[in-house]
Amino acid sequence: MSIFVDENTKVIVQGLTGSQGKFHGLRNKAYGTKVVGGVTPGKGGTDVEGVPVYDSVQDAVAATGATASFIVVPPKFAPEAILEAAAAGISFIVCITEYIPAKDEAMVFNVLRRNYPGTRLLGPNCPGILSPGKCNIGITSGDIALAGGPVGIVSRSGTLTYQALNELSLKGVGQTTCVGIGGDPVPGTTFIDCLAAFEQDPETKAVLMFGEIGGSDEEKAAAFIKENVTKPVVSYIAGVTAPPGKKMGHAGAIVSGGMGTAQAKMDALAQAGVHVARNPTEAGEIMVDIVKGL
């Protein structure tokens, strides 16, 4: 099994007629994902290499029965695109758009939380979701994944998500689903959402979790793991040697309450019984040993 998506998930691409949307949308389709349509206002009735394009998400959903959307539009239009998808009944939205203003992100998140509680947003500014051999929505290169499980991956940073897949695939360990949640301040889907889903998924036997400095989502994940996750978890936190980031003034420091350093996150995870690696390669090696012992 997989989490959030599977081989039957029907996907539309908002922004399919743009260069990035076309490249990645068609690549997802070539991977085997059921890419059933695209949406670009004003271009309804056309097609992109055989994939029909609609004027609105509503039209696309009515014609195709899609339940998932892949949003590849510029930051200026992405917030509206997300809300359009939610209003049209899409239940799983992947938005890869980078540089969405924080105010727009916070607004979209809260509108979804209040008005569309059944809709899950992955991202923005994330690589997407990949269930090897079944479904790939996003910008991850499908050939770096290995089907068959038993490891679930959840990662915050985009390119580190690829590194996580790569470390396991090179060592012959497959994945059930790989979720890149993105590193923006207000992510639609969190570590905890993914950990909870992996805990429920019978085919996932262990979880690889890649975090990074800043915020406190990793600390919250550690607390969740301690109480709710019975499967082995291996983690890596990027940024042990990173320069101190731009400090968000005093107000930011107060909000984070001293949390957010790599060490604080690693300590919290270790205390929750998580295997804490020092780099991505070591994380892969620890996971190989765990999978061997299953």
Next chain:
Amino acid sequence: MDLFEYQGKQYFARYGIPTSPGGVADSVDEAIEQAKAAGFPAVVKAQVQVGGRGKAGGIRLVNNEQEAKEAAEFILGLDIKGHVVKRLWIEHASDIKKEYYASFTLDRNAKLHLAMVSAKGGVDIEEVAATDPEAIKRLHINPIDGISYDQALDLAKSAGIDQEALDGVASVLVKLYECYTLGDADLAEINPLILTPQGKVHALDAKVTLDDAAAFRHPEWDAFRGVSELDGRERLAKEKHLNYIGLEGSVGIIANGAGLAMSTLDVVNQVGGSAANFLDLGGGAGADVMSAALEVINTDDRVEVVLVNIFGGITRCDEVAKGIVDALSSVEMRSPIVIRLDGTNADEGRRILADADLRGVIIEKTMIGAAKRAVEIVDEGASK
């Protein structure tokens, strides 16, 4: 983008937040003129983006032209914790009855905006948070609903703001929220927010961090650019839209994605090296961006080897490889380059590099292998 105090006050003024009248001066003569215009007594304040200006002698009260001249002569060129003062802000001195604190920022945990108000302003607010957390009152604000005057008033009351200042503080809070939201600030902070003996409430300082992602809807931000404190290389990197932070080591780092770039620093460190910089190309970097990154790193004479770590997703490795080939045809690199390419179009990227047969370019298959190779090159150089 962090604003200087004077820029923050200009930004506050756009949203109707009261500040003291004043002006900017870059020379002693200008300082005297601005002080006269503001009216004595006046305050001469160093414009640097670092705390502790007052203790370092960067803020002076002046009562006449002669004192204004002396203060400007002293403060211009003053080194405050590594920040050299190039600009002054001069305003009419305010009589202070009380000092408060007010700010808006995003609470990433709650995914809501957060207002903070305290009657204990004018001091290091982190210190207050640590020693007397109850003195800071907080209110979460859902962006859908915003903050009303009545809510702001209740918040000010709960923070123990004096009766005569309540209306002023509440009205500043409503305006500060607009500055924070409509103005796309990541942080909008006033410390101190003062009450004068005449019963007026206004901002004596301004700390504003703008959200760079929102620049497309703020043409007025252009006026804030070009006066940043960045050093030459950081400014060059910023012009090229690269996320660059200079460090002290000898391995120049170029990676795509902040997470991978941080991880590359970690791995270089763990195999015995040290990074000269953090450089994230961002997503979807093309040949021109890669070429610009090499150009920036090449101006750093601490760099003994460049480590390029690319895992393609939206970034295509063939584009990255073309950028490297382009850059090397126009720029003479001072140091060898170790490259690791994986992900989208990686085979094609590696083939482009191999076909170009570039001198001083080494291709490695894994991240850890590339880091080890880079550190070996530094060590070989040291032993020569």
